[in-house]
Amino acid sequence: MPDQPFQSEGAISGSGTGGAMHVAAGEAEILEGRRSGGRAPVEPDGGAEPTAPDPSAAASTDRPRSLWSDAWRDLRRNPVFLVSALIILFLLFISLFPSAIAPGSPLKCDLAKAQQGSAPGHPFGYDGQGCDVYTRTVYGARTSVTVGVCATLGVAVLGSVLGALAGFFGGLWDSVLSRVTDIFFAIPVVLGGLVLLSVVTSNSVWPVIGFIVLLGWPQISRIARGAVITARQNDYVQAARALGASHSRILLRHIAPNAVAPVIVVATIALGTYIALEATLSYLGVGLKPPSVSWGIDISAASPYVRNAPHALLWPSGALAITVLAFIMLGDAVRDALDPKLR
Numbered sequence: 001m002p003d004q005p006f007q008s009e010g011a012i013s014g015s016g017t018g019g020a021m022h023v024a025a026g027e028a029e030i031l032e033g034r035r036s037g038g039r040a041p042v043e044p045d046g047g048a049e050p051t052a053p054d055p056s057a058a059a060s061t062d063r064p065r066s067l068w069s070d071a072w073r074d075l076r077r078n079p080v081f082l083v084s085a086l087i088i089l090f091l092l093f094i095s096l097f098p099s100a101i102a103p104g105s106p107l108k109c110d111l112a113k114a115q116q117g118s119a120p121g122h123p124f125g126y127d128g129q130g131c132d133v134y135t136r137t138v139y140g141a142r143t144s145v146t147v148g149v150c151a152t153l154g155v156a157v158l159g160s161v162l163g164a165l166a167g168f169f170g171g172l173w174d175s176v177l178s179r180v181t182d183i184f185f186a187i188p189v190v191l192g193g194l195v196l197l198s199v200v201t202s203n204s205v206w207p208v209i210g211f212i213v214l215l216g217w218p219q220i221s222r223i224a225r226g227a228v229i230t231a232r233q234n235d236y237v238q239a240a241r242a243l244g245a246s247h248s249r250i251l252l253r254h255i256a257p258n259a260v261a262p263v264i265v266v267a268t269i270a271l272g273t274y275i276a277l278e279a280t281l282s283y284l285g286v287g288l289k290p291p292s293v294s295w296g297i298d299i300s301a302a303s304p305y306v307r308n309a310p311h312a313l314l315w316p317s318g319a320l321a322i323t324v325l326a327f328i329m330l331g332d333a334v335r336d337a338l339d340p341k342l343r
Helices: 009-015 017-035 055-061 067-076 079-096 133-169 171-185 189-199 206-231 235-242 247-284 295-305 311-338
Strands: none
Touching: 067 079, 067 311, 079 133, 079 311, 133 171, 133 206, 133 247, 133 295, 133 311, 171 206, 189 206, 189 247, 206 247, 235 247, 247 295, 247 311, 295 311
């Protein structure tokens, strides 16, 4: 057996830990060269050590996004949402400041100009009473938006509270609320409006808003109940209950933020429906009444003269249709953004 050459202690140490470190460094350089397309790694200027990455920047880039941030990102890229939002913002502006684009009075009429077409300063012409159709159409937006927004807020608050309590506690409260909602669902909306509002003599919007809230809360209540029942089965709710959290804390801090999305979607779509309902009741003569300015009142007044003056019917009807369509489109866009199944 041939004698093996004697290895010094330094050689042994070089082939040991120090040698392994040199080999590892060489392999790292080879891998880095492969990642950069075969180019040799660039040494830092002056032989300085590379700068350590900023932990805060890495944390900001790796931070998980919430449902609402993802929804807002999708909404900003949705042209349907952008168009409907612009229309709604314009409606809100003319509702708050109608005199900014319509300086005249909606109650100022001249019978000598009845059913006349467009004229300088009056682009929409005149209705059967000689009132400026353009001015009345602009001022009618205030009534429709007020009824729609206030009724939606009332329906959403009342229905969400009752539905959340029924879904969270269950038992007798859930059974009673379910039977009450079934009773309200059995009442036809238009027929109920004809019966209840026919005895009201007030010309304000509040009787119409109260009627819509009275008959509209069961839909939101049932949606909120189902969302709360689904959310209370999650593990984080069970963990909060095991830690001794109170019912109010569990409902407000853990369940409500995760159950509010379907309520927002349904309420947004229902807002356009409530505007159409107010116009329908005003058209039938049981909603708003003159001298109030409403699209439903103008449509009802212009219907007998549709052959002689179709413009008096066209403009308030078109404004009503565009408004309802804008809110429905907004609700559809919000639903698509908040539904995880559609991602």
